[in-house]
Amino acid sequence: MSLPSKAFQRWLHGVAPDASTSDVCRASGLKRTTLAQQMVRGKVAESSLVRISRALDVNPVAALASFDSYADLRGTPVPPTDAELISQIATMDLLRAVIARNDPGAPQHFELAAAPHETSVRNWVDAIDDGELRHRVSRATGIAPQNFSAHLSANRMPPELAVATAKEAGVGPAGGLIACGLVSPEEAGWPRGARRAALDRLGTAELVALAGERLQALGKSLHRQEHERNRTERIWENLG
Known part of the structure; x- marks a missing residue:
């Protein structure tokens, strides 16, 4: 829209x-x-x-809020949940944090990569999904579930769908705009340093488990890419 x-x-x-x-x-x-x-x-x-x-x-969020289609953005910014904040931390930074907590000789303080990262959209939706979110978004917006999933796989989401998803999840409406790269966390009203603070609050066991999940998802993605590349190469070989 x-x-x-x-x-x-x-x-x-x-x-x-x-x-x-x-x-x-x-x-x-x-x-x-x-x-x-x-x-x-x-x-x-x-x-x-x-x-x-x-x-x-x-402020871009305030500018968007002046349009009726983005009226949900009006009012005082809603603080993000810790899960949302951590969803906007890159996988490599999670791994650095795991190493830092388990190796006293490793760098303990490092700068987090800016949001968004290569899996920001999927991670954000996973962070706010109670198991029924996709169905609610589908009913509210009319988007087919498979099309919603396609957006997540491609790590992109139209801004209006991002706001609608946040609304159905009951979280701040601007979180999805950060995940899809339209606005920065600061522009959306997220406190400076909030991602780092959320990471520091995360228990070590939770951190390791989350990093493992991210790595597993990355592995699946790389396998798909390799499969598609090999398939394309075979097609070109057959074409001569």
Whole structure:
């Protein structure tokens, strides 16, 4: 679901009444032709709004919340759960933490990689899923369960689906926007250092188990990629 171009124009006039389209595109790094095409189609991408918001020093989440389709983002930011915070920690950082806790000679303090990471979307959904989340999201949005699963496998999710998923899970509406890379944790109101604090609160046994689950999932993904690569190579060989 993109943003209606007329509503976008009203928003832009409200936050930058004296700025021309050229000014906005130049400041945001967005191609003028790209924005023009979106305006002609009547649908402006959320990613375009976010880029323009940042260029104008407007919080992207607040900008999205000004549109009716993202009304769930309005109000005081809802604090993330520890499970959500940890879902946005990269697998390699979890492994570093495991080593640090079990080897006094290993570096005990290291910088966490920025969110999102390569499995952020799937990890976020797994962190908030009570076992029935996919079914509730399917009923609420009309998305087929297999299509929802396809988004998770590809580690991407449309912003409106991310917000709807958070709503059905009963967590803060901006968490999914972080997982899909649309906004940063700070822009969504997550406290600075919250991911590290959640990691430090995680018990060692839980940490090891989680790292093991992540590695197992990574292994399956790599096997699939290898299978697809071999299959493609065989097809090309048969084609001569």
